[in-house]
Amino acid sequence: MRPAIRAAVADDLPALAALDEVCFGPAAWSTVAWSDEFERLSEDRVILVADEGAVVGYVVLLVPPVVADVVEVLRIAVIPAERRTGIGGQLMTAALGRCAGRTVLLEVAAGNESARGMYAGFGFEEISRRRGYYGDGEDAVIMRWRIDE
Numbered sequence: 001m002r003p004a005i006r007a008a009v010a011d012d013l014p015a016l017a018a019l020d021e022v023c024f025g026p027a028a029w030s031t032v033a034w035s036d037e038f039e040r041l042s043e044d045r046v047i048l049v050a051d052e053g054a055v056v057g058y059v060v061l062l063v064p065p066v067v068a069d070v071v072e073v074l075r076i077a078v079i080p081a082e083r084r085t086g087i088g089g090q091l092m093t094a095a096l097g098r099c100a101g102r103t104v105l106l107e108v109a110a111g112n113e114s115a116r117g118m119y120a121g122f123g124f125e126e127i128s129r130r131r132g133y134y135g136d137g138e139d140a141v142i143m144r145w146r147i148d149e
């Protein structure tokens with residue numbers, strides 16, 4: 001069954017924090033950080049979840065109100081047991097659907113083949129690198145997407 005993609009609601013917070021822990025381990029956002037993201041929903045955050053009765057994936061966007069400002073993909077993840085079934089793609093499609101006419105940036109670890117493969121498939125292009133950006137010395141790759149390029 002394909003999950004429904006919908007906007008997150010406050011009741012999703014515990015499930016999102018738990019799934020984030022599963023997906024990112026020590027790099028997971030704290031409950032406080034997730035609360036802060038939810039508080040910013042009325043300002044500049046968009047949180048979409050993939051819902052199949054339980055939350056199985058999510059994407060968090062920073063969408064500044066000024067259209068000329070770039071959108072950032074802050075987070076995207078899918079529950080490990082359901083990866084490679086198209087859910088990440090569903091989430092990206094829904095997220096980019098909200099970004100028409102805007103530039104979208106994201107940052108990804110150089111060795112994160114699955115995420116880089118997905119972003120490249122959506123037309124994101126590498127525009128820069130931050131050498132040794134992550135704690136383990138891995139480079140960060142900065143990728144950009146524009147629908148009109």
Ligand SMILES: CC(C)(COP(=O)(O)OP(=O)(O)OC[C@H]1O[C@@H](n2cnc3c(N)ncnc32)[C@H](O)[C@@H]1OP(=O)(O)O)[C@@H](O)C(=O)NCCC(=O)NCCS
Pocket residue numbers: 023074075076077078079082083084085086087088089090108112113114115117118119121
């Ligand atoms: C990145 C992630 C969200 C992709 O989610 P997913 O549901 O597995 O993605 P999909 O099944 O929709 O795949 C979309 C495309 O991404 C690419 N892709 C996904 N997993 C891949 C892998 N392991 N290797 C290479 N390409 C991969 C493919 O192009 C794929 O299309 P295809 O299946 O038609 O070939 C998922 O792997 C994940 O949660 N990773 C851990 C969290 C993370 O690293 N997030 C990104 C950094 S914030």
